[in-house]
Each structure stands twice: as C-alpha cells, then as structure tokens.
Amino acid sequence: MAEYENVILNNLQFLEIMREDLVGNSFLFETQDEVLLENFSKSFAKFLLCSGKIKPCNECISCLKMDKDAHSDVRIYPKNNKNVLVDDVKDLIENIFLKPIESDKNIFIFNEFSSANLQAQNKLLKILEEPPKNSYIILNVTNPSKILPTIMSRCKKVRLKPLSKGEMLSAFQNKEISKLENAVEIAQGSLQKAELFLNDDVFLQTFKNCLNTILELKDSRYLLKFSSKLRAEKDNILLVLEIFESLFRDLLLIKLDKESLVKNKLHLKELLSVCEEYDGDSLDKIIRKIFETKKILESNCNADMLIDSLLLYILEVKYLCRR
C-alpha cells in the first residue's frame, strides 16, 4: 500500500483529479516533495485499476496486488532508482503496446522524471504524441525546468499543493506527539521533510544551524552568534563539516549551471538566494578548507577553534569576492 494512502485518498486535490474523465492520459505531477509524488502516483494507479464500485475497494485483485506492490500492469521507473535512462523508456515502449495482464490498463510511473536526459525525453516524446488507448504515463517531477516544453504540453499538468497541517498530523499519527508538532511545523506540508525531521532530531538541528549560517553569515558581527550555535554541536563536529561540505558543493554546482545534480534539492531556493555572494573560485577554496579541516579533526584538534577558523575563512573569502 502507498505509505500515506489514507491521507492521499482524502486529499482535496486528489479527489478533484479523480472526478475528471481519466481515459488514456499522460500526467505530470509536480512538487518538490518526492515522497508525496511517489505516494500520490501510486494511490492514483490503484484508483485507476480498481474494479470495485467505490474506488479503491481494497478487495478486488487489483487493489490487493497494488497493496503488495506486485501489480503486473504497473511499471515503475527508473529501474536503477537514480536517473531515468533511455533504457527505461525502451522498456516502456516494449510493454505499452502489449495487452495488460491483470486489468484493462497499462500504467507507467516515472519517479523523478526531471533526472531524464535529452535522449530519454525525446524517446518518450514520440510515445506521448500518440499513446495507445488505456495506457497511462505518469511523470513525477521536482524540477519542471528540466523537462522539454513539448513533453509538458502533452501531459495533463498537476502542481501538487503542500499538505495541510491536519493531513500532516494524520500522516504521522503514530509518532510521538511532542516531536510531531515541531516536525510538522518545520516541514511546511512536505512529507519528505517531515520524514527526515522525524527520523533524526540531531541531524535536523545540525542541518538547520549549518544552513542558517550559510544564509545569514554576512559579516564578522554575526560570527559569534553562529560559531556558538555550531559549537553546541561539538559532538557532531564531523556532521557539521559534512553538511557544510554538501551545501557548499551544491552552491558550486549551481554556479556551474548543474542544478540538476544539487543534493539538497529541498533547499534549492535558499541556496539560490545566497549564491551571488560567491564566485566559483571562492567556493572551490571553501570546499578545500572544509576538506582540510576534516583532516585536522582526525588528528584530535580543538573542535571549537576549528569551527571559528572555518567561519572566519568563509567570511574572508566572501569579502575578497565582493571587492
């Protein structure tokens, strides 16, 4: 069963889509919340395939197979779980003209279709121009700017809204209530963020402190504020360095126009907002410095001093970059 099926089946946007005429269509679902995308499209497929009167009936063979992730007429890509490749589209083409096995529809779901390269997109485009009857192609997309306009125009586009607070609370109702309220507030309607936040408190706090440091460390007046916050993470100093490294690497990728490779996609907007403060060279220097600091940490140096000197270095590089 899709993990958050109960929430999604009652979601207003989901109900709205299901009310429409859904015969043989291509869909593009868009939001930055990958967890919502995956569960939304799975629930959608279950609804389409159900042969019961009130859908999903949870009793017919299709529903039972969907609950076990074992429906032969539903194919989920990418097969490598990373990037959509031309081989995934080839697999779709091999199967889309065949008769469905257990139902009367063939359904193809692409998770993170934004990762598909031009070759894969062009190949899919040919099918989207004239898809066989009773086939459904669902593209889950976190970054629509990576999708060919010709693909966009052939799909029914649905921009998924963040879940409401009530939906979020019921999605995680088995979690400890004290944690839950906090995580739901910060996640702002994103299942993906909430999962991350609920699974690892330490990670969340440290990540937040690191991100805020990058977003707000404008000059030396702010140094004490952030260095004392990060010093509170003393036991996690390596985690602090890892998170910094991943965030600065993302900033560098943005500078190099390789946004699709950014790891912290959920924070892309925030990263974009500070990326003007650096040039490629300064980011390269900072990443080297972090790497160096990790080496020193291995030799058991005073962690407080390491963080202070790293933050000072970042300020210095930013200052030189402004001149």
Ligand SMILES: [Zn+2]
């Ligand atoms: Zn059913």
